[in-house]
Amino acid sequence: MTAPEKKSREQMIAGALAILMHVLLILALIFGVSWQRQTVEQVAVVELWNQTTAPVAEAPAAETEPTAPPPPPPKASKRLPPPPKVTPSSPPPAPPVKADLAKAKADIALKDKREQERQKKAREDERLKEKEREKEKDKQKQRDKEKDKEKDKEKDKEKEREKARDKDREKEKTKARELEQQKADARDKAKRDQEKAQERAREVEFEKKKQAEQEQVKQRQAAETRLQAEQERMRANEAQQQAAGRQREIEKYSDGIRARVHAKVILPPGVAPNLQVEVNVKLLPGGDLLDVRILKGSGNAAYDAAVERAVRAATPFAVPSGELFHQKFRSFEMVFKPMQ
Numbered sequence: 001m002t003a004p005e006k007k008s009r010e011q012m013i014a015g016a017l018a019i020l021m022h023v024l025l026i027l028a029l030i031f032g033v034s035w036q037r038q039t040v041e042q043v044a045v046v047e048l049w050n051q052t053t054a055p056v057a058e059a060p061a062a063e064t065e066p067t068a069p070p071p072p073p074p075k076a077s078k079r080l081p082p083p084p085k086v087t088p089s090s091p092p093p094a095p096p097v098k099a100d101l102a103k104a105k106a107d108i109a110l111k112d113k114r115e116q117e118r119q120k121k122a123r124e125d126e127r128l129k130e131k132e133r134e135k136e137k138d139k140q141k142q143r144d145k146e147k148d149k150e151k152d153k154e155k156d157k158e159k160e161r162e163k164a165r166d167k168d169r170e171k172e173k174t175k176a177r178e179l180e181q182q183k184a185d186a187r188d189k190a191k192r193d194q195e196k197a198q199e200r201a202r203e204v205e206f207e208k209k210k211q212a213e214q215e216q217v218k219q220r221q222a223a224e225t226r227l228q229a230e231q232e233r234m235r236a237n238e239a240q241q242q243a244a245g246r247q248r249e250i251e252k253y254s255d256g257i258r259a260r261v262h263a264k265v266i267l268p269p270g271v272a273p274n275l276q277v278e279v280n281v282k283l284l285p286g287g288d289l290l291d292v293r294i295l296k297g298s299g300n301a302a303y304d305a306a307v308e309r310a311v312r313a314a315t316p317f318a319v320p321s322g323e324l325f326h327q328k329f330r331s332f333e334m335v336f337k338p339m340q
Contacts, residue, residue, distance in 0.1 A: 007130065010122070011119075014119050014122065018112075018115050021111065021115065022108070022112070025104070026108075029101070029104045029105075032100060032104070246324070249320060250324070250328050253318060253319055253320060253328075256317070256318050257314070257317045257318075257319075257334070258334060258336070260314040260317060261334075261336065262310070264309075265306055265307055265336070266306055266309075266310070267303070267338055268300075268302040268303060268306060271300060271302075271338050272300070272338070273337075273339040275298040275300055276335055276336065277296065277297055277298040277303065277307050277335070277336050278294075278295045278296040278334070278335050279293065279295060279307060279333065279336070280292070280293050280295050280333050281311060281332055281333075281334060282330065282331045283325075283331075286319070287316035287317040287318060289311070289316070289317075292308055292311045293308075294308065295333060303338065307336045
């Protein structure tokens with residue numbers, strides 16, 4: 001339990017005890033006042049009865065009807081003392097209730113004051129103790145700080161010593177690395193010298209092989225050049241032959257188409273022999289006509305129409321198949337003259 005918690009708990013206990021003491025004092029005061037009031041009232045009743053009954057006993061008897069006797073006096077409690085004899089001329093003394101109440105209040109006030117002083121002194125003592133404890137804590141903190149400083153100084157010294165040892169070890173490692181590097185450099189130099197000698201030998205051998213290969217390449221290239229020239233010449237001759245044959249075939253089909261069209265042309269009267277008309281013909285595979293149109297007219301519309309009708313009437317034409325048809329007869333132009 002911490003000091004503040006302990007102090008708070010002690011204050012709570014002291015407060016509870018003070019409250020309990022006040023309650024007990026108030027209960028005692030109430031009980032005493034109540035008892036005194038009861039005693040005074042009973043005594044007053046007895047005295048009043050004694051005063052009223054005394055003259056009646058001494059009066060002479062009258063001839064009138066006798067009055068009823070007075071009621072008997074109440075029985076006093078056994079614990080009460082016998083009532084004192086009171087004469088009618090002097091009133092009964094007042095009970096000392098107020099004096100007792102004042103005394104009880106004074107006692108309570110005195111006790112409260114003493115309790116407050118005791119609590120105040122306890123709080124002051126606790127405050128002084130708490131202050132002493134705080135001082136002791138501060139001193140302990142100061143001592144701990146001093147110890148921490150000493151520890152930090154010792155740690156710093158140990159770090160410096162460790163740094164010095166690390167430097168010495170690093171120097172030794174550096175010397176060892178330098179020595180090892182020197183040995184490695186010597187081994188590398190010897191290895192490089194050996195590799196250079198081997199490289200020079202390989203270069204010499206490679207150069208010889210290269211020269212031999214170059215000579216072989218030259219001979220092979222010369223032979224390939226001669227072979228390519230011969231093949232080119234043969235391909236040129238073959239191409240010329242194919243072109244000649246292809247041209248002959250084209251001319252054959254073109255002449256056949258032109259002849260069929262001329263056979264179908266019906267010349268209108270009065271056509272000049274030097275007229276010519278250029279038409280575009282589009283065919284389907286097999287020679288059927290797809291379209292025909294005049295590209296360049298002759299100037300004679302009747303002759304142009306006659307040629308167009310002749311082209312339509314002459315189909316289907318005999319045409320080649322395959323690539324030659326698509327290249328030359330799929331769409332082509334022809335020129336027609338009246339006297340051709």
